[in-house]
Amino acid sequence: MEYNEKQVQIIETAEQLFATNGFEGTSVRDIAQNAGVNIAMISYYFGSKEKLMEAIFVYRIGYTRLKIESMLKDTVLSPTQKIEKIVDSYIEKMMGNQCFYRLMAQEQHVREMQNISELVFQSKFLNTEMVRKIVQEGQKNGEFKKNIDVVMLMATMIGTANHFIMQQNYYRRLNNMLDMSEEDFQKHVKRKLGNHLKNLFKATLTHEA
Amino acid sequence: MEYNEKQVQIIETAEQLFATNGFEGTSVRDIAQNAGVNIAMISYYFGSKEKLMEAIFVYRIGYTRLKIESMLKDTVLSPTQKIEKIVDSYIEKMMGNQCFYRLMAQEQHVREMQNISELVFQSKFLNTEMVRKIVQEGQKNGEFKKNIDVVMLMATMIGTANHFIMQQNYYRRLNNMLDMSEEDFQKHVKRKLGNHLKNLFKATLTHEA
Amino acid sequence: MEYNEKQVQIIETAEQLFATNGFEGTSVRDIAQNAGVNIAMISYYFGSKEKLMEAIFVYRIGYTRLKIESMLKDTVLSPTQKIEKIVDSYIEKMMGNQCFYRLMAQEQHVREMQNISELVFQSKFLNTEMVRKIVQEGQKNGEFKKNIDVVMLMATMIGTANHFIMQQNYYRRLNNMLDMSEEDFQKHVKRKLGNHLKNLFKATLTHEA
Amino acid sequence: MEYNEKQVQIIETAEQLFATNGFEGTSVRDIAQNAGVNIAMISYYFGSKEKLMEAIFVYRIGYTRLKIESMLKDTVLSPTQKIEKIVDSYIEKMMGNQCFYRLMAQEQHVREMQNISELVFQSKFLNTEMVRKIVQEGQKNGEFKKNIDVVMLMATMIGTANHFIMQQNYYRRLNNMLDMSEEDFQKHVKRKLGNHLKNLFKATLTHEA
DNA sequence: GATGAATGAGGATTCATTCAT
DNA sequence: AATGAATGAATCCTCATTCAT
Numbered sequence: 021m022e023y024n025e026k027q028v029q030i031i032e033t034a035e036q037l038f039a040t041n042g043f044e045g046t047s048v049r050d051i052a053q054n055a056g057v058n059i060a061m062i063s064y065y066f067g068s069k070e071k072l073m074e075a076i077f078v079y080r081i082g083y084t085r086l087k088i089e090s091m092l093k094d095t096v097l098s099p100t101q102k103i104e105k106i107v108d109s110y111i112e113k114m115m116g117n118q119c120f121y122r123l124m125a126q127e128q129h130v131r132e133m134q135n136i137s138e139l140v141f142q143s144k145f146l147n148t149e150m151v152r153k154i155v156q157e158g159q160k161n162g163e164f165k166k167n168i169d170v171v172m173l174m175a176t177m178i179g180t181a182n183h184f185i186m187q188q189n190y191y192r193r194l195n196n197m198l199d200m201s202e203e204d205f206q207k208h209v210k211r212k213l214g215n216h217l218k219n220l221f222k223a224t225l226t227h228e229a
Numbered sequence: 230m231e232y233n234e235k236q237v238q239i240i241e242t243a244e245q246l247f248a249t250n251g252f253e254g255t256s257v258r259d260i261a262q263n264a265g266v267n268i269a270m271i272s273y274y275f276g277s278k279e280k281l282m283e284a285i286f287v288y289r290i291g292y293t294r295l296k297i298e299s300m301l302k303d304t305v306l307s308p309t310q311k312i313e314k315i316v317d318s319y320i321e322k323m324m325g326n327q328c329f330y331r332l333m334a335q336e337q338h339v340r341e342m343q344n345i346s347e348l349v350f351q352s353k354f355l356n357t358e359m360v361r362k363i364v365q366e367g368q369k370n371g372e373f374k375k376n377i378d379v380v381m382l383m384a385t386m387i388g389t390a391n392h393f394i395m396q397q398n399y400y401r402r403l404n405n406m407l408d409m410s411e412e413d414f415q416k417h418v419k420r421k422l423g424n425h426l427k428n429l430f431k432a433t434l435t436h437e438a
Numbered sequence: 439m440e441y442n443e444k445q446v447q448i449i450e451t452a453e454q455l456f457a458t459n460g461f462e463g464t465s466v467r468d469i470a471q472n473a474g475v476n477i478a479m480i481s482y483y484f485g486s487k488e489k490l491m492e493a494i495f496v497y498r499i500g501y502t503r504l505k506i507e508s509m510l511k512d513t514v515l516s517p518t519q520k521i522e523k524i525v526d527s528y529i530e531k532m533m534g535n536q537c538f539y540r541l542m543a544q545e546q547h548v549r550e551m552q553n554i555s556e557l558v559f560q561s562k563f564l565n566t567e568m569v570r571k572i573v574q575e576g577q578k579n580g581e582f583k584k585n586i587d588v589v590m591l592m593a594t595m596i597g598t599a600n601h602f603i604m605q606q607n608y609y610r611r612l613n614n615m616l617d618m619s620e621e622d623f624q625k626h627v628k629r630k631l632g633n634h635l636k637n638l639f640k641a642t643l644t645h646e647a
Numbered sequence: 648m649e650y651n652e653k654q655v656q657i658i659e660t661a662e663q664l665f666a667t668n669g670f671e672g673t674s675v676r677d678i679a680q681n682a683g684v685n686i687a688m689i690s691y692y693f694g695s696k697e698k699l700m701e702a703i704f705v706y707r708i709g710y711t712r713l714k715i716e717s718m719l720k721d722t723v724l725s726p727t728q729k730i731e732k733i734v735d736s737y738i739e740k741m742m743g744n745q746c747f748y749r750l751m752a753q754e755q756h757v758r759e760m761q762n763i764s765e766l767v768f769q770s771k772f773l774n775t776e777m778v779r780k781i782v783q784e785g786q787k788n789g790e791f792k793k794n795i796d797v798v799m800l801m802a803t804m805i806g807t808a809n810h811f812i813m814q815q816n817y818y819r820r821l822n823n824m825l826d827m828s829e830e831d832f833q834k835h836v837k838r839k840l841g842n843h844l845k846n847l848f849k850a851t852l853t854h855e856a
Numbered sequence: 857g858a859t860g861a862a863t864g865a866g867g868a869t870t871c872a873t874t875c876a877t
Numbered sequence: 878a879a880t881g882a883a884t885g886a887a888t889c890c891t892c893a894t895t896c897a898t
Binding site: 040041042043044045125126127128131141144145148169171172175176178179180181182183184186187189190191193194195212213216219220223224226227 | 249250251252253254334335336337340350353354357378380381384385387388389390391392393395396398399400402403404421422425428429432433435436
């Protein structure tokens with residue numbers, strides 16, 4: 021679970037290439053070359069290409085949970101504010117790890133990697149439960165309406181954000197933003213996505229259908 | 230654009246295998262074997278594995294547009310009803326072509342296939358414009374509020390639905406539905422997804438934030 | 439069980455190389471190169487290096503049994519003559535297939551290949567039983583003494599012959615035959631081995647210990 | 648020629664693995680792991696995998712000669728008894744070093760190792776000469792007949808014993824001894840082999856053909 | 857004296873494609 | 878029109894060995 025400098029180098033290179041070209045579309049040669057290491061080193065450090073994939077997930081999922089959890093304890097925020105924070109947090113995390121989220125979206129490998137599959141399931145489950153508590157809190161104090169399907173809500177947050185990221189090039193082209201700097205575009209997307217999801221959630225959480 | 234029986238057989242087999250194992254994770258041998266045709270026939274009919282992928286997209290995208298367009302002309306429906314119909318229509322189509330939608334979600338190949346890329350872009354653009362018109366119609370007659378971001382709305386519909394489909398196994402497990410028959414589960418998903426998206430859209434389209 | 443020209447070419451090349459350098463000591467590259475075929479053709483025809491090894495055994499063992507069996511039916515020969523014929527026959531066969539017999543002597547692979555293991559076992563069993571019948575015949579008519587251990591007798595015939603073949607270079611050197619032509623040496627060995635085994639068997643079969 | 652504790656450990660582990668899986672079928676990793684030493688230690692101590700193989704031969708052949716030689720000087724024994732002692736001695740030695748004898752049977756390596764080749768040649772030569780002297784002694788005192796081919800006699804002893812050892816599993820199966828304990832089976836083999844060879848030799852040494 | 861890290865070379869196999877038929 | 882035979886290129890991985898420490 022602790023990786024040395026070279027291992028991290030390999031992991032991050034692989035993450036990017038897997039995200040771009042797919043797992044099978046990326047050869048260990050590519051990874052080694054891009055990471056500036058010997059080909060044999062990948063097997064040496066990770067055992068196999070598959071194990072390397074697993075290592076990416078361990079590396080990325082390992083330390084993400086705590087951040088959100090700490091927020092729940094912050095009693096100063098209202099449920100609505102908490103939801104907004106979660107949205108921002110998710111978008112922030114996803115934008116900062118686009119490659120990894122692209123990887124997660126290639127669900128075939130998650131499905132095939134038993135170890136990872138469980139890790140992801142647990143992670144999803146915990147996140148959902150966390151949001152469920154916030155929603156219940158909001159329902160108690162009257163901020164939120166009854167009959168809220170948390171699982172679907174999560175699917176909307178994650179699905180919308182993922183989909184948007186996946187088709188960002190389409191979006192750039194559609195809005196004549198092809199020449200915008202990557203940095204500016206990222207900011208734009210964060211604001212756009214954030215506002216949309218917050219509005220969406222506020223509307224659906226507070227208003228009776 | 231017109232494929233003979235064997236070509237269709239190959240296309241549909243490839244679609245399923247590509248969806249399940251990825252493009253590079255599927256060999257032409259696999260496809261040939263599953264389709265019950267000679268290996269050389271794939272190159273013979275489609276030129277190459279890549280061209281076969283393109284053929285899948287041509288085959289699937291080709292005749293989907295008309296259906297939705299015909300709906301817009303139906304003036305009996307209110308904007309809200311039209312939106313609901315679009316949601317149902319999208320879900321129905323996606324559920325009936327899960328393999329293909331899984332393929333679309335592996336955006337790397339769409340990105341790499343110039344021909345397809347354009348096809349998909351056009352398709353998305355037209356769909357978005359269609360929804361935009363409905364929204365404007367609803368804004369005119371007061372059913373919908375102002376300040377509606379149609380692009381984000383589309384991202385939410387497509388993203389939520391896709392994401393839900395992608396993680397249906399996770400959903401089954403989470404809700405103790407692992408033993409439910411595929412048919413029942415599909416019905417359940419359609420209703421669940423449909424209701425969620427309709428409520429979501431209604432809330433966000435009609436209520437001021 | 440029927441191999442085409444190229445397959446036979448590969449099989450015989452592999453047989454020789456395996457015999458000379460061992461199974462693991464021989465690369466498919468070597469085989470392909472020596473057989474004058476493409477490297478991929480070996481996997482293409484035989485599936486794998488291991489399967490090729492099996493093919494060698496199937497190829498060689500397949501049609502050897504009949505020859506000896508036909509001899510048993512020949513009632514003109516006395517048991518002693520039959521034994522002598524078997525000795526000659528074995529030596530002849532072994533000398534003509536030294537590579538294969540060298541392969542058989544590398545018992546690790548026979549042990550590891552289930553299919554072959556059984557084939558070899560059956561072959562050995564049948565040969566032993568055949569000799570057993572001849573011995574019993576000889577015991578009945580008084581030519582041979584009682585208390586003959588056929589299994590050990592077989593071990594002596596096979597073991598002596600094999601061992602002699604294996605160390606033929608040692609023998610050449612010991613007897614100043616390094617310059618003798620291969621052909622002459624083969625003849626010499628056949629006579630030498632034949633006489634030795636026949637004398638050995640005659641002595642042990644006819645004289646009480 | 649003198650090996651420290653760790654070297655002996657490596658040698659004996661390698662001997663066993665080489666015997667079981669062949670030289671090329673055994674990796675230095677396997678040896679290091681089984682011997683419980685660092686991988687680099689093998690190159691460090693022996694220079695290379697090949698040199699390690701040589702070391703095994705040096706280690707085993709080095710101190711075997713003396714034992715038999717001392718026997719020749721014992722004038723109390725008759726030639727027949729001496730031959731019998733040699734048979735027992737050989738079987739005993741071989742049974743106690745089955746791995747090594749298996750190695751010797753893989754003659755390709757002996758052939759390839761110049762140093763070892765010579766060592767083995769000398770060893771064989773000396774043993775043969777020793778037996779020749781005993782035979783001559785027996786011929787002088789009338790115990791043995793004339794016209795005895797000592798080289799072939801040696802081939803029979805070594806070949807029969809080796810072959811029997813090599814196919815002990817076949818023998819176990821043939822005689823329903825698959826469940827017999829290793830210890831019991833070893834005893835059985837020693838007696839069986841010993842009696843057979845002694846009878847064989849007695850018959851062939853004493854009776855005119 | 858001993859070893860963990862690292863690597864170039866080579867291992868077997870699979871791949872998509874071609875071509876003669 | 879359709880295909881069995883064949884192949885060059887590329888796949889992942891393991892190998893024995895080296896070297897700095």
